[in-house]
Amino acid sequence: MDYGRRNTKKYSFRCHDLKELRKLAFFVLYPLDFKQRHGKLLSILSADLVPTLEEYSHLLGIPVSTRMPFSGLEEIPRSSIIVEALHLKKFEIKAHWMKKGGLFGLPSIFLIKEATTFSQAGSMDAFEAIFMLLIYGLTLFPNIDGFVDVMPLDFS
Secondary structure: OOOOOOOOOOOOOOOOOOHHHHHHHOOOOOHHHHHHHHOOHHHHHHOOOOOOHHHHHHHHOOOOOOOOOOOOOOOOOOHHHHHHHHOOOHHHHHHHOEEEOOEEEEEHHHHHHHHHHHHHOOOHHHHHHHHHHHHHHHHHOOOEOOEEEEOOOOOO
């Protein structure tokens, strides 16, 4: 009796070292206010396993069955929007902008340093913007270890 080959899929998941992000979480002065602004994303830093689609839905507050969170057809943000959102100077981002594994982005070590600097200076809006980018880029949607990738932008 020939049952044929089973159709199986192989999945691999990255287990990132969250030590640096957990250190940054200590700079969040008011966790409940942070939760109101950014949802339940701080809880992802205490998890050891990769979230399921349903857990992503819960963390991001987007119903899985009724809305596609990303279609790939979104407009590529202009570099000025990224600069403003991260509270950094254009030359700072340009100096650290790189291509890694075919993707453009910023090294996490640079972003962690900037988040720490903003936190110590009391610039909590800037700290939170970079901290959230790190959570999204390193834990929820990782591609390359130690690297937060974005769509190609022109920083010239």
